[in-house]
Amino acid sequence: MFISCNSTEQASTKISADLFYNWLKLGSFYGRPDSLLSNYLNRKDSLGYEGMMKEDSSTTKYLKVLEENDLLISPFIYLKADNGHTFLLFMNEDDYSNFNSFNYHELIDNKQKIRVEAEIDSLYDNMYVSKKIISVKLTEGQTLQQEGKFKIEEYR
Numbered sequence: 001m002f003i004s005c006n007s008t009e010q011a012s013t014k015i016s017a018d019l020f021y022n023w024l025k026l027g028s029f030y031g032r033p034d035s036l037l038s039n040y041l042n043r044k045d046s047l048g049y050e051g052m053m054k055e056d057s058s059t060t061k062y063l064k065v066l067e068e069n070d071l072l073i074s075p076f077i078y079l080k081a082d083n084g085h086t087f088l089l090f091m092n093e094d095d096y097s098n099f100n101s102f103n104y105h106e107l108i109d110n111k112q113k114i115r116v117e118a119e120i121d122s123l124y125d126n127m128y129v130s131k132k133i134i135s136v137k138l139t140e141g142q143t144l145q146q147e148g149k150f151k152i153e154e155y156r
Helices: 034-055 057-068 093-099 104-109
Strands: 013-022 076-081 086-090 112-124 127-140 144-146
Parallel strands (some): 086 127
Antiparallel strands (some): 112 127
């Protein structure tokens, strides 16, 4: 599904995957209060990336990639490829509007799923950006979701 090459030019990859619902949506600051973005930017300005890396290197790398690609406030979806690989796909608002009408409870109840075909570019560790949404199709099948369980007993 994903192509890797040694060329310095990045070629888009065409994918087909199913919309995946994750119980904890971590992607960008899209749809989040402005105060969260302001807090991040203020923290970055005061500590710099080096200081933030000392506190939380993985999140800082992730946010730096988003910032370098102008995706800090971009919409995103989770996708699951046929091989089981799950990943984030960032896109523009127009492309994201294709997904606003779907309700995962209804999809599950009706035994339907959303199949997405797109041209994408890799950004960083399971993060991709859409170059073009080719199709978004409602089909028969199981909508994929990750169940979230947060119990204190599980973290002792």
